[in-house]
Amino acid sequence: MVVMQSLRIIAIGAIFAAVLVAGCGSLKSSQSTPHGKSNYLSQAEIEAVGAGNLYDVVNRLRPRWLSVRGAGRSFGMNTSILVYQGSVLMGNSEVLKQISPRGVYSLEFVDGATASATLPGAMANHTVGAIVITLMTQVP
Numbered sequence: 839m840v841v842m843q844s845l846r847i848i849a850i851g852a853i854f855a856a857v858l859v860a861g862c863g864s865l866k867s868s869q870s871t872p873h874g875k876s877n878y879l880s881q882a883e884i885e886a887v888g889a890g891n892l893y894d895v896v897n898r899l900r901p902r903w904l905s906v907r908g909a910g911r912s913f914g915m916n917t918s919i920l921v922y923q924g925s926v927l928m929g930n931s932e933v934l935k936q937i938s939p940r941g942v943y944s945l946e947f948v949d950g951a952t953a954s955a956t957l958p959g960a961m962a963n964h965t966v967g968a969i970v971i972t973l974m975t976q977v978p
Contacts, residue, residue: 879899881942884944884945892934892942892945893932893934894935903919904919918965920959924970931969937971941974942972942974943973944971946969948967948969950967
């Protein structure tokens with residue numbers, strides 16, 4: 839009886855371990871390639887749109903990146919989506935209308951909490967999110 843219970847526990851443990859390892863493997867592979875993620879646009883995706891500016895690219899492929907959800911105010915201050923080139927603050931989402939998609943390696947949307955913690959000036963501007971532009975010249 840004790841042997842049967844021990845074998846049952848070992849079998850359950852082995853199944854649990856196999857599921858855990860398989861789950862980790864699939865999670866790692868989906869995170870290792872940013873292509874197809876809802877918070878990332880690759881160079882190929884950007885070029886495929888054929889738009890004249892980055893605002894049009896984002897508006898066509900990821901329109902939610904441009905919308906401020908909620909009341910649009912935080913502690914009595916206006917909130918916005920900020921745009922960065924690397925770690926340099928360019929302005930709000932309207933600045934995307936002035937930037938050509940040519941030479942852009944990727945665009946990435948960062949939520950407000952992450953932007954406030956990692957991007958200079960984001961916390962002071964009460965951002966609800968940021969779009970980070972990476973140029974081909976910034977890629978090693």
